[in-house]
Amino acid sequence: MPSDAARRLTARQVCDDRQDVEVAGSGSVRLGAGPDAAASVPSQQLRRPWNRQREASEVLPSWALPPTMTVARRRTVQVPESKANVALICKGWARPDVPTKGYGRMGQLATIDRRAATWGVVAVLVALAVAVLGSGNLRWFDAALVGYLFGTLFAIFAVVYRYLIWLRRPPTARLNRRGWEAFRQRGRRGRNAAALPGLVVSNLALQSFIRGRSRSRWLAHQLVFWGCVLAALVTFPLVFGLLHFESVGQNGREYRAVVGEVGTFSFDSRSVVGWVTFHLLDISAVLVLAGVFIFLSRRLRDPGALATERSNDFLALAGLFAVSVTGLALTVSNLWMDGRFYVFLNTVHALTVILWLLYIPFGKLFHIFQRPANLGVAYYKRAGAEGEQQRCGRCGAPFASVLQMGDLKEVLPQVGFDYSTPGGGSYQDHCPTCRRIVVALAQSRAVGGFG
Numbered sequence: 001m002p003s004d005a006a007r008r009l010t011a012r013q014v015c016d017d018r019q020d021v022e023v024a025g026s027g028s029v030r031l032g033a034g035p036d037a038a039a040s041v042p043s044q045q046l047r048r049p050w051n052r053q054r055e056a057s058e059v060l061p062s063w064a065l066p067p068t069m070t071v072a073r074r075r076t077v078q079v080p081e082s083k084a085n086v087a088l089i090c091k092g093w094a095r096p097d098v099p100t101k102g103y104g105r106m107g108q109l110a111t112i113d114r115r116a117a118t119w120g121v122v123a124v125l126v127a128l129a130v131a132v133l134g135s136g137n138l139r140w141f142d143a144a145l146v147g148y149l150f151g152t153l154f155a156i157f158a159v160v161y162r163y164l165i166w167l168r169r170p171p172t173a174r175l176n177r178r179g180w181e182a183f184r185q186r187g188r189r190g191r192n193a194a195a196l197p198g199l200v201v202s203n204l205a206l207q208s209f210i211r212g213r214s215r216s217r218w219l220a221h222q223l224v225f226w227g228c229v230l231a232a233l234v235t236f237p238l239v240f241g242l243l244h245f246e247s248v249g250q251n252g253r254e255y256r257a258v259v260g261e262v263g264t265f266s267f268d269s270r271s272v273v274g275w276v277t278f279h280l281l282d283i284s285a286v287l288v289l290a291g292v293f294i295f296l297s298r299r300l301r302d303p304g305a306l307a308t309e310r311s312n313d314f315l316a317l318a319g320l321f322a323v324s325v326t327g328l329a330l331t332v333s334n335l336w337m338d339g340r341f342y343v344f345l346n347t348v349h350a351l352t353v354i355l356w357l358l359y360i361p362f363g364k365l366f367h368i369f370q371r372p373a374n375l376g377v378a379y380y381k382r383a384g385a386e387g388e389q390q391r392c393g394r395c396g397a398p399f400a401s402v403l404q405m406g407d408l409k410e411v412l413p414q415v416g417f418d419y420s421t422p423g424g425g426s427y428q429d430h431c432p433t434c435r436r437i438v439v440a441l442a443q444s445r446a447v448g449g450f451g
Contacts, residue, residue: 135241151354158361179376227287
């Protein structure tokens, strides 16, 4: 019998059909009735009543299932929250003939996606070419920024790699395809193209969809967003050698901003324009810190935010805070401390920036790159609103578009959730209100009525 680590099957399953679960004897529960039951586990790992469903991620050793079996539908069993759980495969819910597109596949270790990795390498090579050519064959490249350059190149590779993987997930791929189909719809291409700038301004620049939820959240997002945009417009051209400053004349106060090989505008370093130009990163840091403080205030005082708090939410804010504070500390050391501790502060700031760049592709801030894809969702929703509407199978009220519900029924089984009913219908055919009613009635029947 091979070890559990030799080959494992990870799945999430919902044993909501009580006929598939029976007590096999003292101390164990058998999944599936009869001699062809898939497996049995200690009964203390399961919690009654069965009608209350809870997700669990569990692992079943490979010897418990046929070697060619892959998960077709994922379900969830009731388990104690305090236990590290084991995946349970109920009778009839694992089929060897249904591919899962890499989700829940047994006997495979995670491997690097060659297509995404190739595009990531291409993006890095393009960035290097921009740095070399844009800096005049490294003539204007600042060697002090080489650490920032390597951090940026790694972030570029990881962002491209993860974005392509994300774009190929069944839900994202479907929304991406539907968005382009709606945008290129005959008879609407001109209107869709004309509406695109407005969507960019409202959805990306102004983020008006957040303002309807909370004005404080919207203000915090705007401060962090524009602070980061301003910092990126200054930092990355400097890192790639695309932007540098040259002195003009002999007085030492006049400077010219040069982009690539093209001189742009000249300014007096002691004028208001000069002060703003040389302190753009300080301004961006102040904007980001203001947004971070608003976020922290809300998360520490709002009961709703506390209830949904996750550890990586504070990690993103901590990274923004560290980068901003250490950057401002450099200015403080230069202006008011006669350069004391400047080398140390510069090293700390460089480390925080590089770590923040490495965090972006893997943390919550990755939604910066996901948000533009939401523009296609706007066209998709508009096309659905103009088409036929789905009516609830219980109350008959329209609640969504037929286009959206059809896509939902096709995509959910691909990611492991199958809500089809024995009569050929689907749980998704009900409106949100009736879904709650149906669940309550099913629970009532399962326990013999409430009260």
